[in-house]
Every structure is written in C-alpha cells, then in structure tokens.
Amino acid sequence: MATTTATITINSTDLLTDELSLTSTATLTTAGTSTGVTQTSGLARKTTGNFTPDTAAGIQANVLYRAGDYTADKANKVYIKNTSTTAAEYFTVHIDQEELGRLYAGDWMFMPWSATSGTKAAFTVTIAATWAAGDTWEFDGITMTAADADLDNIAGQLDGLNYPNWTTTWVTGEVTVIFTARYASDASEVVYATADGTLDTAGNGTADISSSTAGTASESDITIRPSVHTAMTYETLLINE
Amino acid sequence: MATTTAAVTLTSDLLSDNMSVTASTTCMKAGTTADGLDQMEYGYLDLVTGDEYDLIGATPTVSKASKLYLKNHSTDETYFIAITQGTQAIGKLYGGDWMFIPADFHDAAGEIAITANGGTNKICYALFHEGITLNASA
Numbered sequence: 001m002a003t004t005t006a007t008i009t010i011n012s013t014d015l016l017t018d019e020l021s022l023t024s025t026a027t028l029t030t031a032g033t034s035t036g037v038t039q040t041s042g043l044a045r046k047t048t049g050n051f052t053p054d055t056a057a058g059i060q061a062n063v064l065y066r067a068g069d070y071t072a073d074k075a076n077k078v079y080i081k082n083t084s085t086t087a088a089e090y091f092t093v094h095i096d097q098e099e100l101g102r103l104y105a106g107d108w109m110f111m112p113w114s115a116t117s118g119t120k121a122a123f124t125v126t127i128a129a130t131w132a133a134g135d136t137w138e139f140d141g142i143t144m145t146a147a148d149a150d151l152d153n154i155a156g157q158l159d160g161l162n163y164p165n166w167t168t169t170w171v172t173g174e175v176t177v178i179f180t181a182r183y184a185s186d187a188s189e190v191v192y193a194t195a196d197g198t199l200d201t202a203g204n205g206t207a208d209i210s211s212s213t214a215g216t217a218s219e220s221d222i223t224i225r226p227s228v229h230t231a232m233t234y235e236t237l238l239i240n241e
Numbered sequence: 242m243a244t245t246t247a248a249v250t251l252t253s254d255l256l257s258d259n260m261s262v263t264a265s266t267t268c269m270k271a272g273t274t275a276d277g278l279d280q281m282e283y284g285y286l287d288l289v290t291g292d293e294y295d296l297i298g299a300t301p302t303v304s305k306a307s308k309l310y311l312k313n314h315s316t317d318e319t320y321f322i323a324i325t326q327g328t329q330a331i332g333k334l335y336g337g338d339w340m341f342i343p344a345d346f347h348d349a350a351g352e353i354a355i356t357a358n359g360g361t362n363k364i365c366y367a368l369f370h371e372g373i374t375l376n377a378s379a
Contacts, residue, residue, distance in 0.1 A: 024339050
C-alpha cells in the first residue's frame, strides 16, 4: 500500500507571549478507511500570462481541476503554491463561483476537495435503414466514413473515433452508440437533435439522435485567477482516490 | 512585526519514484513583505454528529491574506467533518486530516462552516488574520 503523508509546521516566536509551535502529520487515506490513497496528478508547474488582450482586462482564470474527472465526496486533497516573489501578486482561488481566498507571493494551501460534479450531457445515436460504404456522419468536428454497409459495424466505427468533447459507449453487435460529454456543463451542451450530426448517405441511412440528457454545470471545479496579466507561476498537486 | 511561518511537506511512494514536496511561507499581511499577520484566533472543540458550526464567530477583514488551519483530531477514520463556505462544499476532513487555506471571508455568505459526521469529532482550528469585525451581540 502506498503511504502518502502531509506534514504542516506552524511556528512563531513573537505572535503570542509564548512561543507558538504546531506540527501535524496526516497519513492520507481513502475516505473512511485506513487504506492509503493511490492516485496523484504529480506536481505541476505553470506560468500564466499571454492573455488576449494581454492587459489587465484580459486576465482569465485557469482551471486547475475539473470535478467531473474525479470521484465525488472522497478524500481528495489539493496543494497549490504561488511561486511569485512580488509581494503584491496573488492568485484568487475559487471553487466553482465561491471565492476561497488569495494566495500571495510564496503562499501555499492544502485542502480537501469534494469534487462535486454536475451532470454530463448524453445522447444516443442509432444507425438504421440502408447505409453504403463511403457514407459519412460528422459530429464534433470528426467524420466517420463507413467501411461497409453493416449497421453494427458502422456503430462500432463511431465508437472507435476520438471526439474532442465526447466519449462513447458501444456494445458489440449493437446499432446504438451513447455519446457522453467529457465535462459537465449547462452552458451549451443541452438537448441534442439529429441536425447536430451531419449525415451524407448514398442510400436512406439514418443516424437519429434520441434519449438526450441535458447537462448541468459542475459544482466544484477549482480555478485560480492571477492578479496581474504579466507572468505569474503556480505549482499544484492533486492526491485523489 | 510578528513572524509566523507555515511549512508543508508532502511525501509519497505511490509513484515510481519517491515524491517529496516542501514549501514554506511567512504569513504576511496582504501585499506586503515587511508586515506579518499579527492576530490569531484559536479553538478546540467537540462537535457532535449532525451539528453544524460556524467556525469563525467574527468576520475577518475581507480580501486580505488571512490563513485558516483546521484539523480533525478524531482517531476513528470513519469520522469526518464536511466543510462548506456559504453554500459551496469544499471537502471532507477525515480523522487525522488537516487543511491550511487562504480565507478572505468576502461577505457574510463566505463564512466557513463545519458539520460533524460519524460520531463526535474533535476539531482544532487556528485563524491568522489582520483584523476582524465583531458580530453584534444578540
């Protein structure tokens, strides 16, 4: 079993009348158990800047971790450090839209993370009627070209492509493919219709979309917003189940 | 000025190579390098299952560099406290876990609350700040 520990030491000789010295070590385990956590993002480092426009008005938040990528309500932990040495520079840390606080130059934080996601939009595509080799169906910028006229083979081809914003589920022999959004969102991924896929068939083949599920926004993505548009660097680490 | 340092060490053998991350910061007032946080609130409490507790009874000055340390001293790994800020869930601290976060308490809805689960959780907290507004007496 992997052993991951987090130790904090807080010291001050002059904040109080007496000396303050606090040390605590936590062995990071999965939720409600004594089993060590097993996954981590590894330590990452990124420099912000080059915004459009590259002025204060162009500052945008960086998404550190998307809740939908992790299991909710576990014993996840997040570490973030502002490596800036300019005292006035800070990152504002948000969970979803809630402002947690500011990390000034040199500051770090370590916190649990609920990773509460929203609902990922989903729909089902059914390959039906008469298709021919060479027929195409385009969705999410990806074009599937039928290798033959076999409907379940075509469904399998749809499943085998890599869509930038969607994942797919298909069972061998079936003519249906379930598309699921990679990220929970209610911004644009709402109910999908057949018209969202572009079909070009020599026959009367169809690729109807049904059983659409509207997405809802993620509830705890972690974002940080730099205070200046010039370069600022942060380091981050996620330990998760 | 008061000088308070907070250091963290993260170590793990869950990767192919050992991981060790260390960081240390001197807790300064917002935007300064010469003036440390000089005020502190500290507490230790037993929190019964289901009880929700507003961690900070006063309102620290907003948008500053306040730091909040919170530890669940429970020894039962199934016990945990759920931490929220306003209506936003932050996460859960299980028995033995701690957290250290910047906390700017931007408005009344930004207060941090904890709720005990599993049993009576033993909680320790410390807030380092640069000024608070006392809440009006009821």
